[in-house]
Amino acid sequence: MSVEIQTPSGEVKTTHPAADLPPAVEEADSTLPFLQWPAVGSLFLWMIVPLGMTIYFSFIRYNLMNPELTGFAKADNFKYLWEDPAFFPAILNTVILLGSVLVITVVVGVLLAVLYDHRFFGRNVATLLVIAPFFVMPTVSALVWKNMILHPVYGLIALALHSVGLPAIDWFGDHPMFSVILIVSWEWMPFAFLILFTSIKSLDLEQQEAASIDGATGMQMFFRITLPHLSRAIGVVVMIETIFLLSIFAEIYTTTSGGPGTATTNLAYLVYSLGLQQFDIGIASAGGLLAVILANVVAFFLVRLLSNNLKAAR
Amino acid sequence: MDNRSVKIKNLVKTYVDDRGRPTFTAVKDINLEINDGEFMVLVGPSGCGKSTTLRMVAGLEKITSGTIEIGDKVVNQVKPKDRGIAMVFQNYALYPHMTIYNNMAFGLKLAKKDKGFIQNSVSRAAKALGLEKMLDRKPQALSGGQRQRVALGRAIVREPKVFLFDEPLSNLDAKMRVQMRAEISRLHEQLDATMIYVTHDQIEAMTMGDRICVMRDGLIMQTADPLTLYRQPANVFVASFIGSPPMNLLRGTVQRGDGGLVFNEGAGPNSVKIPLRGEIATRAERYVDKPVYFGIRPEHLSNEAMDQMHVPLNSTVDIAEPMGSESLVYLQAGNGNMIARISGEHIFRHGDTANVYLNLSKAHLFDAETEEVIR
Ligand SMILES: Nc1ncnc2c1ncn2[C@@H]1O[C@H](COP(=O)(O)OP(=O)(O)OP(=O)(O)O)[C@@H](O)[C@H]1O
Ligand SMILES: [Mg+2]
Numbered sequence: 001m002s003v004e005i006q007t008p009s010g011e012v013k014t015t016h017p018a019a020d021l022p023p024a025v026e027e028a029d030s031t032l033p034f035l036q037w038p039a040v041g042s043l044f045l046w047m048i049v050p051l052g053m054t055i056y057f058s059f060i061r062y063n064l065m066n067p068e069l070t071g072f073a074k075a076d077n078f079k080y081l082w083e084d085p086a087f088f089p090a091i092l093n094t095v096i097l098l099g100s101v102l103v104i105t106v107v108v109g110v111l112l113a114v115l116y117d118h119r120f121f122g123r124n125v126a127t128l129l130v131i132a133p134f135f136v137m138p139t140v141s142a143l144v145w146k147n148m149i150l151h152p153v154y155g156l157i158a159l160a161l162h163s164v165g166l167p168a169i170d171w172f173g174d175h176p177m178f179s180v181i182l183i184v185s186w187e188w189m190p191f192a193f194l195i196l197f198t199s200i201k202s203l204d205l206e207q208q209e210a211a212s213i214d215g216a217t218g219m220q221m222f223f224r225i226t227l228p229h230l231s232r233a234i235g236v237v238v239m240i241e242t243i244f245l246l247s248i249f250a251e252i253y254t255t256t257s258g259g260p261g262t263a264t265t266n267l268a269y270l271v272y273s274l275g276l277q278q279f280d281i282g283i284a285s286a287g288g289l290l291a292v293i294l295a296n297v298v299a300f301f302l303v304r305l306l307s308n309n310l311k312a313a314r
Numbered sequence: 315m316d317n318r319s320v321k322i323k324n325l326v327k328t329y330v331d332d333r334g335r336p337t338f339t340a341v342k343d344i345n346l347e348i349n350d351g352e353f354m355v356l357v358g359p360s361g362c363g364k365s366t367t368l369r370m371v372a373g374l375e376k377i378t379s380g381t382i383e384i385g386d387k388v389v390n391q392v393k394p395k396d397r398g399i400a401m402v403f404q405n406y407a408l409y410p411h412m413t414i415y416n417n418m419a420f421g422l423k424l425a426k427k428d429k430g431f432i433q434n435s436v437s438r439a440a441k442a443l444g445l446e447k448m449l450d451r452k453p454q455a456l457s458g459g460q461r462q463r464v465a466l467g468r469a470i471v472r473e474p475k476v477f478l479f480d481e482p483l484s485n486l487d488a489k490m491r492v493q494m495r496a497e498i499s500r501l502h503e504q505l506d507a508t509m510i511y512v513t514h515d516q517i518e519a520m521t522m523g524d525r526i527c528v529m530r531d532g533l534i535m536q537t538a539d540p541l542t543l544y545r546q547p548a549n550v551f552v553a554s555f556i557g558s559p560p561m562n563l564l565r566g567t568v569q570r571g572d573g574g575l576v577f578n579e580g581a582g583p584n585s586v587k588i589p590l591r592g593e594i595a596t597r598a599e600r601y602v603d604k605p606v607y608f609g610i611r612p613e614h615l616s617n618e619a620m621d622q623m624h625v626p627l628n629s630t631v632d633i634a635e636p637m638g639s640e641s642l643v644y645l646q647a648g649n650g651n652m653i654a655r656i657s658g659e660h661i662f663r664h665g666d667t668a669n670v671y672l673n674l675s676k677a678h679l680f681d682a683e684t685e686e687v688i689r
Contacts, residue, residue, distance in 0.1 A: 119332050206407035209374050214421035214472075215395030224420075228411040 051292070057285035064279035077286040081274075084283070089262040090270040094294075097181060097266055098245045104185040105241065106234055109192030113200045114226065116193075134190035138250040145183045146172065146255045176256050176263045183251050188244075192237045199233035200226065232306075239302040246295050267291050317385040318398075318475035318508045320348040320371065325380035327366050327532075340366040342532040343380070348510060353502050355523035356512045358555075363532040364512040365480055371510065372401050372478050385475055395421075400469035401478040404485060406461045408453040408468075414440075415449040418468045439467040442504075443497075459490040466501070477509040483518065495522060516556055520544075528552050550685040553609050553678060559642065562615075562652040564608045565682060568598045575599070577608045577679075579648045586648035589625055594674055597688050605682035612642065614676040615654035617669055624671035627652075634662035643668065 061073045081087055112130060116123060133141065149156050150171040158168035171179045203226065211225050249268045252258055258265035258273060265273070271291065275284030327341040340363040348354045356364040369375040371382055373394035381388050389397050408417050415436060416423075422432045440446045443463045453461055462482055469477055479498070483491045499522055502509055513519055519526050520540045527537040528551070535555075536548040547553035547561075554560045564586060566579040575595050579585035588608060590598050598606070616624070629647035640657045645668055654670050662668070679688040 121332075204405070204407065206403045206405055207409060209372075209394075210401070210403060210407040210468075211409070211420070212374070213372065213394045213399065213401055214468075215424045216420075220424060225409065228409075231411075 054285045054288050054292070057281050058289050060282060062281040062285075064281065073282060077282040080280075080283050081286045081290070084270075084274075086262045086265055086270055086273075090265050090267050093177065093262070093264060094246065094266040094268075096177065097184065097248060098242060100181045101184045101188060101245055102238055102241055104181070105189045105192040106196075106237060108185075108189050109196045109237065110227075110230060110234070112189075112193050113196040113230075114222065116197055117200050130193055131190045133186055134188075134194075136187070138187060139254050141187055142183055142251040142254040145179075145186070150179055150182075172256050173260065176260060180248075180251060180255065180264050183255070184245070184248055187251075188241055191241065195233050195237050196230055199230055203229045235302075235306045239299075239306060242298055242302060243295065246291070246298070267294070316475070317350055319350045319352075319383075319385060320346075320354075320476055320508060320510065321381075321383040321386075322346040322348075322367070322371070323381045323383070325367065325370065325382065326378045327363070327370060327375065328378045340532055341370070344529075344532075344534050346527055346534065346537065348508060351506050351508055353499075353509045353511065353522060353524040355519040355526045356510065356529060357514060357516060357519040357526055358529035358535075360514060362529045364514075364529055367529075368401075368478050368480055368510060368512050371397075371476070372399055373397050374401075398475035399478055400472040400474035400476075401480070402462070402465045402469050402482045404481045406453070406458075406465045406485075408461060408464055410453055413450055413452060414445060414456070414464050417453065417464055418471050421468070421472050435471045435473075436467075439470045442470070442501075443467050458486050459494060462486065462494060463497075466498070470501070470505070475508060477505075477507055479509065479511040479513075481513055482511075484513075484515070491518075498522065516558065520556070528555060530555075546687070547609075547678065548687055550607055550609070550680045553680070553687075557611055559612050559653045559655075561609045561611045561678075563680075564648070564650070564652075565605065566608060567603060567605055568601045568679075570602055575602070577606070582649050584628070584648060586627070588627070588672060588674075591625070591674055592623055594677055594679060597679055601679070601681070601688060606688065607680040607682055607685075609678040609680060610672055610676065612653040612655040614673040615652070615656070615670050616673065617656050617658070617660070617671070619671045620673075623675040624673055627668075627670050627672050629668045629670060631662045631664060631666045631668050633664065636661070643670075645670065 058077050059073055059075075061069050061071055061076075063069060116127060116130075120126075136144075147154065152158050152168040152170045152173075155168075155171075157171075161168055169175070208221065208225060211221055216224060247268045248266060249272065252264050252266065252269050253272075256264045258269045267287065268291065271284050271287040274280055274287055323345055325341055325344050325346075326339065328336045328339045331337050342363075344367065346354075356367060358364055366375060370377050371384075373389065373392065377390050381390055383389065384397055384399070409420065412420065418436045418439060419432050422435065436449075437446070440449055443466060445460070445463055445467060448456060448460065448464075453464065456464065462485075465482070482498075483494050486494060495518060498509075498511075502522075511518075511522060520543075523540060525537060525539050526543055528535045528543070530551055536543060536552045538546075538548075543552060543556050547556065550563065554563060564577070564579055566577055566586070568590070569576050569578045571589075573589065575590040575598050577586075577588040577590055577598070579587070615627070618624075619626070627645075627647055629645040629652065632644040632646045632651065634644070635642040636659075639659070640655055641660060641662065643654045643656055643662055645652045645654055654668075656670070680686065681688055
């Protein structure tokens with residue numbers, strides 16, 4: 001069954017009673033585009049100008065060391081980027097960093113959320129401590145980790161190792177990627193914890209009680225009830241963290257400067273080093289464009305995954 | 315056949331806070347025996363400890379002191395899943411990420427029953443509840459009534475000794491509630507299982523219960539079958555709680571007059587005076603010059619004196635609610651109001667003198683101090 005509505009502008013619209021579109025939206029149809037225009041337009045400019053410039057630069061010869069050399073470069077910038085010995089390590093490092101930090105923050109975040117869901121003495125203070133790293137600027141936390149915790153001479157870990165008679169470890173020299181992952185995970189774990197903790201708080205108590213009457217043990221309760229309940233929140237954490245983790249820069253810049261060699265050079269750092277250390281804006285723009293495409297591909301899949309998830313839950 | 319009775323002995327529940335300090339005693343030393351196959355209803359106003367009691371039977375709440383026996387076995391330390399109980403919650407408590415089938419099968423799967431057996435029990439329960447077509451759906455795709463039926467199915471599949479219900483119908487609309495009420499009663503007939511049913515709806519209590527346990531402030535006020543509760547309330551609370559509209563209660567004293575004992579509402583020129591006759595007069599003997607409540611149900615006020623036991627009441631009509639075959643008449647009598655349920659088609663006008671009679675053989679007297687009935 002459907003109903004036909006004559007709108008003021010004269011066109012005939014067919015609405016289905018089942019589709020719950022509020023009529024107010026339909027009435028406003030004719031004026032709405034004009035009102036939206038400024039907002040949409042400025043957002044469009046906001047996005048399109050930098051993107052357009054990046055695309056433009058990526059196709060011309062543009063080296064700050066050699067300004068006279070200009071002109072259309074065809075796909076040369078992309079070719080040089082591809083041939084750059086740091087390119088594949090950078091992609092790999094980006095993926096390793098992203099994957100490890102996601103796994104660590106989500107796993108630790110879930111475990112902490114489950115723990116903090118129980119009452120224990122001093123829980124409020126402890127919650128504050130868990131969240132605190134999130135409020136520290138990336139540069140500052142990287143410096144703290146570099147100079148106070150991981151440093152082979154002054155660091156707390158070196159102190160601890162010495163006290164049990166073990167030699168100190170040069171973390172950034174011998175395990176550079178591991179160290180960066182550690183720092184970034186430390187920064188992002190509070191975010192995961194916060195989202196997962198609020199989500200676990202919304203788990204229906206009656207559901208847990210029903211499961212315990214059904215005979216679920218602690219482990220079964222976690223895997224069959226709690227984890228499925230958290231799945232949507234985990235999706236949100238993964239999506240948001242991915243967007244930020246693809247562009248991790250400050251932590252690498254302050255600790256390892258992408259080294260030793262290319263051991264901790266990710267895509268963001270590579271773009272920086274091409275543009276502002278080798279002064280080749282053209283190749284750097286090509287790298288930037290690649291990063292944009294990569295982020296969009298990842299975001300596309302994540303958004304689809306998440307919206308499917310939401311649809312299924314409804 | 316094993317014994318499926320439930321015995322609650324000297325049960326106390328004191329809630330404690332994070333640091334173990336007692337905060338509130340919700341259940342105060344109650345004793346209750348529920349027989350094998352009986353449908354017991356726990357009823358009472360909000361906060362009286364019904365849910366707390368039920369949850370202790372289920373094992374979801376720790377017992378402070380006292381014992382609970384299910385089938386002659388003390389279960390204080392037994393885990394919920396091993397008590398032989400199943401519970402139906404007010405908010406259904408279905409697992410939202412599982413299909414209806416898996417919701418019902420969850421307990422059996424955890425108990426590692428074999429697949430054929432699970433399939434059999436679930437489809438049998440689904441058939442009995444008319445859920446066969448929905449087994450693949452998720453709970454979100456069901457109506458409230460259907461969800462509660464799934465919750466019932468999940469309970470049935472466990473084949474428990476005792477079913478526990480905590481206000482299972484209070485989230486449903488009026489029509490659905492009537493239907494589900496009948497369905498649960500039918501289920502009780504079919505399964506012949508012991509059921510404990512918590513509600514604050516007295517219609518549910520009266521229509522479903524083999525026996526009803528009326529609670530207040532963590533204490534049991536009376537436990538009896540519905541008709542006894544209606545006819546012989548043990549105290550003022552039960553008298554006013556059961557019945558709708560509630561029993562009329564007048565506070566006054568018993569006095570010895572010229573023609574025998576009289577209930578006198580006391581002060582005021584037009585206070586109600588009711589001559590006491592027959593059995594109620596005998597009961598009143600011990601309370602001469604003592605404060606009592608006189609109680610009579612609205613349906614025991616009538617507009618004609620049928621026998622000796624009907625005594626007239628001086629009153630005027632305040633408001634009348636005609637409902638066709640009968641009318642609820644709010645009367646101005648003495649210092650207060652009374653409600654009468656008058657059968658037949660009559661017209662009452664505000665301010666008219668009402669011709670009503672109290673049926674003394676259906677009246678009650680309560681001790682005003684202890685609030686217990688005078689027998
Ligand atoms: N965890 C708790 N800590 C402290 N007091 C509690 C706790 N749970 C319940 N109570 C108190 O115990 C009393 C009884 O609660 P209960 O849930 O058994 O009431 P009820 O009879 O089921 O009421 P309702 O009809 O509203 O469900 C209430 O006064 C309540 O405030
Ligand atoms: Mg309750």
